[in-house]
Amino acid sequence: MRKIDLRQIGRIMDVSAVRTDVDFHEINQMIEIVRKYHCICASPMPWATRYTVEQLSDMEDAVVTGVVGFPSGADTTFIKVATAKEMLAVGCRELDMVINVSALKSGKYQVVENDIRAVVESANDIPVKTIIEICYLSDDEIRRASELAVKAGAAFVKTGTGWGPRPTTVETIRLIRKTIGSAAQIKAAGGIRDLDTMLQMVEAGCDRFGIGVRSASAIIEEAARRADEMEMPREN
């Protein structure tokens, strides 16, 4: 069973502000949370990516991730590659791309794989997380998408954009981990709002979490409280 240090829970959290109604206030909140709790990654709406990179430039252990083909995944490979390059140029050190879900559902697996590989190759060694958007997929499609992602060199299989209609479940994490073994990391995103869910997913094999800025502080504070409780001396 994987143990995580509750006091360092920020190290597995990508704090995200990617909803359509996100405003500058929330972008700043996201930055503050990453800073205060040493979160590993900030995931902003693309109109705020450059700003976020600038604001976090002094934090060596935090990266900013650039979204690519987001959230539809239905951009052309050409545009996904161009977007990836733009994101890297402004200073992103991770990328979160959405796969061509339509091609996957149509059984065009080579198309899906080539699309991912093109972004991975254009990213040089920057880790690419591939969002398979599980809310639209059958278990079989989840397996297939995960395999293709690994084959194409993705660093992470990511479950959702956070825009989909259904949240990620622990079972899905288990399924993906079973499919890919240790060939890539797993990031869960979409509807994860509490610590218990996160811990269950860690146990199921999840490495990273995309948590909305509206839930992030509460989760981290809860984790700190639990860490305190665990360390309290027992009275016999």
Added chain:
Amino acid sequence: MDKKTFASKLENRVFDMDVHDTDVSNACYEAMYHGLASVQVFPVMIEECAKLLKGSEVKIAALIDYPHGGFPPEIKKMEILDAKKRGAEIFNVCFTNRNVKDRKWEQVGRELQILREAAGESELRIFLETEYLTDEEITKLCGYAIEAGVDTVITSTGLYYKLDKESRTEVPLLADARDIRLIKSVVGSRMKIMAQGFIDHWDLAGEVLEAGADMIGSAKAVRLLEEFH
């Protein structure tokens, strides 16, 4: 209005990005067979549609930065030019409404200018997303759009649901005739209006047309045509 005219006001949507290839080709066949104006598809689908629609009157409307419009205008410009190369003749662009809500009007004007330039001679449409904007914001944005030479405003991305307080369930966010009347009062005949938002039955279609819509984007365009009276 006769049926043929009504058909020419319809744009056939694929609805969302998880559609199967056959849904996309089906949308094209429907459009050709029934004399619809256009198909509304994601950029990665354009080339296939262009092959199927070759020789027909049906145009391809590309969804640019859809549905969240969160990328900077320079990237939207790249998307438009790429879509144009692949065969799109109309561009349905999601706008950075954040700038409207924050009253950053210079940014609004700048983005519109970049989009207009990228679209060139082709029809440029922007999604207003009336569900996020106040009447004042809608009015002002339309004003800027007219000034920039935008051809058409689309009421909404037509993807979203809202929580109905009474039933506590998610209900589709329907196209709103009231919003259209407001937009019409602002734009007159200087810009066209396209209504979009779960227009699945004739009743709502009739309503939006009466309110001033020139075009309708619907995933159920053929049903609308069948119900037309």
